[in-house]
Amino acid sequence: MTNPVENKIDLTALFKIGYGLYVVTSNDGKKDNGLIVNTVMQVTNTPNRIAVTVNKDNYSHDVIKSTGTMNVNCLTTEAPFKVFEAFGFVSGRNVNKFENCEPLRSDNGLVYLPRYINSYISLAVEQYVDLGTHGMFICSVTEAKVISNTESMTYAYYHANVKPKPQTETNKGYVCKICGYVYEGSSLPEDFVCPLCKHPASDFEKIK
Numbered sequence: 453m454t455n456p457v458e459n460k461i462d463l464t465a466l467f468k469i470g471y472g473l474y475v476v477t478s479n480d481g482k483k484d485n486g487l488i489v490n491t492v493m494q495v496t497n498t499p500n501r502i503a504v505t506v507n508k509d510n511y512s513h514d515v516i517k518s519t520g521t522m523n524v525n526c527l528t529t530e531a532p533f534k535v536f537e538a539f540g541f542v543s544g545r546n547v548n549k550f551e552n553c554e555p556l557r558s559d560n561g562l563v564y565l566p567r568y569i570n571s572y573i574s575l576a577v578e579q580y581v582d583l584g585t586h587g588m589f590i591c592s593v594t595e596a597k598v599i600s601n602t603e604s605m606t607y608a609y610y611h612a613n614v615k616p617k618p619q620t621e622t623n624k625g626y627v628c629k630i631c632g633y634v635y636e637g638s639s640l641p642e643d644f645v646c647p648l649c650k651h652p653a654s655d656f657e658k659i660k
């Protein structure tokens with residue numbers, strides 16, 4: 453028998469929530485760092501406050517928690533997949549994500565991306581909310597600049613147009629819904645982690 457409470461929660465309803473995609477930049481005192489998040493939101497306007505939620509597994513979480521400052525870079529629809537690979541699929545713990553780039557800096561000294569963004573917003577952390585797996589930073593705005601009027605990248609646009617399309621005619625197995633990585637095999641191990649983007653088995657779907 454199915455659980456009647458479980459029946460009331462269709463998790464795909466949550467996919468209908470709209471999101472943007474952002475590169476959040478920070479600096480640990482030695483090097484610049486950046487990560488991709490979809491969890492940026494203006495939560496109040498008098499004064500303006502922005503909430504940014506970051507997974508505790510990300511190096512940036514610890515850096516932002518100790519420095520209390522970050523830049524939110526608003527990605528545009530022109531951002532190619534390589535931007536997501538560079539900032540989303542490797543960790544700033546081991547890699548300098550700005551090694552081959554001459555980044556621009558805002559007044560707070562942090563970098564903002566020279567391309568593929570339509571604005572950046574410099575933030576100062578005012579409150580930290582511990583959400584278990586994630587930390588939510590509630591911030592005031594210290595600087596904000598519009599770079600272009602190109603449309604913002606949404607999560608839906610990324611899934612429809614940016615993420616590589618798997619070769620589903622020739623491949624059998626499971627495809628990562630986040631980055632398009634294909635796992636070839638008849639059953640996906642429950643504890644499988646995507647080697648590209650590190651998302652769990654629950655973010656894979658069977659190729660039909």
Ligand code: FE
Nearest residue numbers: 628631646649
């Ligand atoms: Fe993936």
